Amino acid sequence: xxxxxxxxxxxxxxxxxxxxxxxxxxxxxxxxxxxxxxxxxxxxxxxxxxxxxxxxxxxxxxxxxxxxxxxxxxxxxxxxxxxxxxxxxxxxxxxxxxxxxxxxxxxxxxxxxxxxxxxxxxxxxxxxxxxxxxxxxxxxxxxxxxxxxxxxxxxxxxxxxxxxxxxxxxxxxxxxxxxxxxxxxxxxxxxxxxxxxxxxxxxxxxxxxxxxx
Numbered sequence: 548x549x550x551x552x553x554x555x556x557x558x559x560x561x562x563x564x565x566x567x568x569x570x571x572x573x574x575x576x577x578x579x580x581x582x583x584x585x586x587x588x589x590x591x592x593x594x595x596x597x598x599x600x601x602x603x604x605x606x607x608x609x610x611x612x613x614x615x616x617x618x619x620x621x622x623x624x625x626x627x628x629x630x631x632x633x634x635x636x637x638x639x640x641x642x643x644x645x646x647x648x649x650x651x652x653x654x655x656x657x658x659x660x661x662x663x664x665x666x667x668x669x670x671x672x673x674x675x676x677x678x679x680x681x682x683x684x685x686x687x688x689x690x691x692x693x694x695x696x697x698x699x700x701x702x703x704x705x706x707x708x709x710x711x712x713x714x715x716x717x718x719x720x721x722x723x724x725x726x727x728x729x730x731x732x733x734x735x736x737x738x739x740x741x742x743x744x745x746x747x748x749x750x751x752x753x754x755x756x757x758x759x760x
Contacts, residue, residue: 548565548566548567548568549565549566549568549571549665549666549668550563550564550565550566550668551563551564551565551566551665551668551670551671551672551746552668552671552672553671553672553673553674554671554672554673554674554693555673555674556673556674556675556676556677557689558673558688558689558690558692558693559692560693564672566665570662570750570753571662571665571666572655572658572659572662572753573659573662573663573666575655575659576655576656576658576659577659579652579653579655579656579659580656580659580660580730580734582648582652582656583648583652583653583656583657583730583731584656584730584731584734585646586645586646586647586648587729587730587731588731589644589645589646590644590645590646592644594641594642594643594644595641596639596640596641597638597639597640597641598634598635598638598639598640599634599635599638600634600635600638601624601626601627601628601633601634602626602634603634604626604632604633604634606624606625606626607624607625608624609624609625610622610623610624611624611625653730654753656730657730657733657752657753658753660730660733660734661733661749661750661752661753662753664733664739669737669738669739670738670739670740670741670746671693671695671738671739671740671741672740672741672742672743672746673693673740673741673742673743674742674743675742675743675744676701676703676707676709676710676742678709678710678713680709680713681708681709681710681712681713682713683713683714683715683716683717685713686710686713686714686717686720687717690717690720690740693740695738695740697717697718697719697720698719698720698736698737698738699719699720699721699736699737699738699739699740700721700723700728700732700733700735700736700738700739700740701714701720701721701722701723701739701740701741702723702724702725702728702739702740702741702742702745702746702748702749703722703723703724703725703741703742703744703745704724704725704742704744704745704747704748705724705744706724707722710722719736721736724745724748725741725745725748725749725752726748726752728749
C-alpha cells in the first residue's frame with residue numbers, strides 16, 4: 548500500500564492517505580514511457596534547418612581551370628561541396644520530426660509514469676491552493692513549509708490565475724491543470740503537489756483511453 552502525504556490549505560502536514568497498489572502499473576510500460584517521451588520531444592523540434600545542394604548554389608557550370616597541365620587538382624564546377632561557398636553534401640532539409648504514438652501506448656506510458664511517482668512518494672496532495680495574493684513570496688513560503696523549494700509540478704483541476712501568477716518567477720516550478728500534464732512533465736519534475744481535485748483528475752486519467760502525450 549503506497550502512502551501519500553496530505554496537507555491542508557495552509558501548507559501544514561495533516562495525515563497520510565493510502566493508495567491501493569493494485570491500481571499502480573509497475574510491471575510494464577517502461578518502453579512505452581521512453582517512446583512517448585521521445586515522440587513528445589521530437590514533436591517540438593522546429594525542423595527548419597536547411598542547406599543548399601549543388602543544384603541550388605549560384606554559379607555557372609564552367610570549369611574553373613583546364614583539366615590537365617596546371618599542377619592543381621581537377622575541378623569540375625565551383626558549386627562543389629569541397630569548395631568554400633559551395634554546396635553542402637547530405638545537409639539537412641526542412642522536415643517534420645513528429646512521431647505517432649497510439650492511444651494504448653500513451654495510456655500505458657502515463658499510467659506507468661504516474662504510478663512510479665506515487666510508489667516513490669514523490670506526489671503530495673493539498674486540500675486546495677488558497678493563496679491570499681498572487682505574490683511569488685506567498686507561494687514560495689508555502690512550498691518551503693511543505694518541504695518543496697524547487698523542481699515542483701503543481702497540478703490543479705482548473706486554471707487558477709493567482710497560482711499561475713505567483714509561480715512565474717519561481718525556478719523549476721510549473722503550474723498545470725490535470726488534463727495538461729504529460730508523461731514528459733511527470734518525469735521532468737522531481738516532486739508533484741496536487742490539489743485534491745487535481746489528484747483525483749490525474750488518477751482518473753490512468754483508467755481512461757484518451758491520454759495526453
